[in-house]
Amino acid sequence: xxxxxxxxxxxxxxxxxxxxxxxxxxxxxxxDIEAARDDAMNYFTAFLAEESTAAFLAVEDGKVAGYLxxxxxxxxxxxxxxxxxxxxIYVRIEFxxxxxxxxxxxxxxxxxxxxxxxxxxxxxxxxxxxARRFYRRFGFESKSVxxxxxx
Numbered sequence: 001x002x003x004x005x006x007x008x009x010x011x012x013x014x015x016x017x018x019x020x021x022x023x024x025x026x027x028x029x030x031x032d033i034e035a036a037r038d039d040a041m042n043y044f045t046a047f048l049a050e051e052s053t054a055a056f057l058a059v060e061d062g063k064v065a066g067y068l069x070x071x072x073x074x075x076x077x078x079x080x081x082x083x084x085x086x087x088x089i090y091v092r093i094e095f096x097x098x099x100x101x102x103x104x105x106x107x108x109x110x111x112x113x114x115x116x117x118x119x120x121x122x123x124x125x126x127x128x129x130x131a132r133r134f135y136r137r138f139g140f141e142s143k144s145v146x147x148x149x150x151x
Contacts (some may be wrong), residue, residue, distance in 0.1 A: 001058055001059070001060050001065065001098070001099075001100060001103060002058070002059045002060070003056055003057070003058055003059075003103050003104060003107045004056065004057050004059060005054060005055070005056060005057075006048065006055035006056065006057050006067065006069075007048075008045075008048070009040075009041050009043075009044035009045045009047075009048060010041075011057055011064045011067065012040070012044040012047075012048075012055050012057075012067055012069065013040035013041045013043075013044050014040075014064075015064065015066065015067045015090045015092075016036070016040050016043075016044070016067075016069075016088060016090065017033075017036065017037045017040055018090055018092070019088060019089075019090035020033050020036045020037070021033060022090075023125065023128060023131070024036070024125075026127075026128075027125035027127045027128055028125065044069070047069060050071070052071050052072050052073070052074075052115075053069070053070070053071040054069075054070060054071070054108070054111050055067060055068065055069040055070075056068045056069075056104050056107050056108060056111075058091070058095070058100045058103060058104055060095070064092075065091060065092055065095035065100050066089070066090055066091035066092060066095060066100050066101065066104060067088075067089070067090055067104070068086065068088070068089040068104040068105065068107070068108050069087045069088045069089075070084060070085055070086045070087050070108045070111075070112065071084070071085050071087060072084050072085075072112050072115045072116070072117045073085060074116070081118040081119050082115075082116050082117045082118050082119070083117060083118070083119045083120065083121055084108065084109070084112030084113075084115075084117035084119070084120045084121070085120075085121050085122070086105065086108060086120065086121070086122040089101060089104060089105070091104075101134060102137075105138055109138075120138075120140070121140075121143075122135055122140055126145070
């Protein structure tokens with residue numbers, strides 16, 4: 001398995017659509033999956049042009065197995081530490097349980113540390129226990145909870 005920096009938005013947009021279908025499509029009935037699909041190329045094209053971002057692809061035998069997109073936020077008036085935000089990650093079903101996600105996260109952490117990140121953050125749906133279990137293996141701990149209700 002090779003981890004490489006993503007050079008264009010095509011594979012990212014494709015995998016991000018699969019992420020939306022599986023994750024948001026399952027855990028958030030208010031997510032507009034169609035809009036996410038339609039916007040993915042524009043989003044990732046702009047994302048890759050930013051200096052504070054990186055996207056990684058896991059590739060095996062020429063097939064993209066998964067991706068991770070993240071960014072580093074520097075210190076600010078309100079935040080005393082530089083933080084690496086793991087924005088999205090997806091591993092194709094046939095490549096799961098083969099440490100692909102771990103390789104992607106480790107690559108992101110290494111990249112973020114080189115840019116001075118002192119902390120890492122990620123957001124996951126509360127109902128997605130497998131994602132929360134995966135992130136806990138890296139040392140992530142719950143920090144806040146978003147509460148939601150109908151009006």
